[in-house]
Amino acid sequence: MEIKQKVTGKVLKTVHAPDLTGADLTGADLTGADLTGADLKGADLRRADLTGADLKEANLRRANLRRADLTGADLTGADLTGADLTGAKGGFYFNHGVKLKVVTENECEYE
Numbered sequence: 847m848e849i850k851q852k853v854t855g856k857v858l859k860t861v862h863a864p865d866l867t868g869a870d871l872t873g874a875d876l877t878g879a880d881l882t883g884a885d886l887k888g889a890d891l892r893r894a895d896l897t898g899a900d901l902k903e904a905n906l907r908r909a910n911l912r913r914a915d916l917t918g919a920d921l922t923g924a925d926l927t928g929a930d931l932t933g934a935k936g937g938f939y940f941n942h943g944v945k946l947k948v949v950t951e952n953e954c955e956y957e
Contacts, residue, residue, distance in 0.1 A: 897936065 864881075868888045878898045885905045891914050898918040906921075908928040917936030 865885045866889050867885050868890075869886070870890045871894050872890050873893045874891070874895070876894055876896045876899050879896070880900045881904055882900050883903045884901070886909050887905050887907045888909060889906070890910045892910050892912045894911075894914045896914055896916050896919045899916075899920070901919055901921050901924050903923040904921070904925070906924055906926045906929050909926070909930070911929055911931050911934050913933040913935075914931075915936050916934055919936065
């Protein structure tokens with residue numbers, strides 16, 4: 847799948863393991879979206895609503911998640927290496943296998 851146009855403010859609910867590398871999803875409503883295994887490397891998810899989204903095994907390397915709402919999002923096994931979570935909110939969770947090396951206002955490393 848290739849996203850060629852900006853999807854700002856659009857509703858995207860069910861996408862199965864798409865290639866959204868570098869996609870501009872600024873402000874997108876991804877509430878409850880099934881993004882299991884999605885390739886979101888370098889995607890712009892600023893201010894996106896990812897409330898309750900399933901991001902298990904997703905590739906979020908170098909993704910821009912500034913001010914995104916990750917309330918209840920499942921990041922189990924997701925790769926967040928180099929992701930920007932500055933101002934991200936919500937009680938997102940992950941179990942085993944997450945790769946997290948994030949540099950934001952407060953440096954955070956987890957692996």
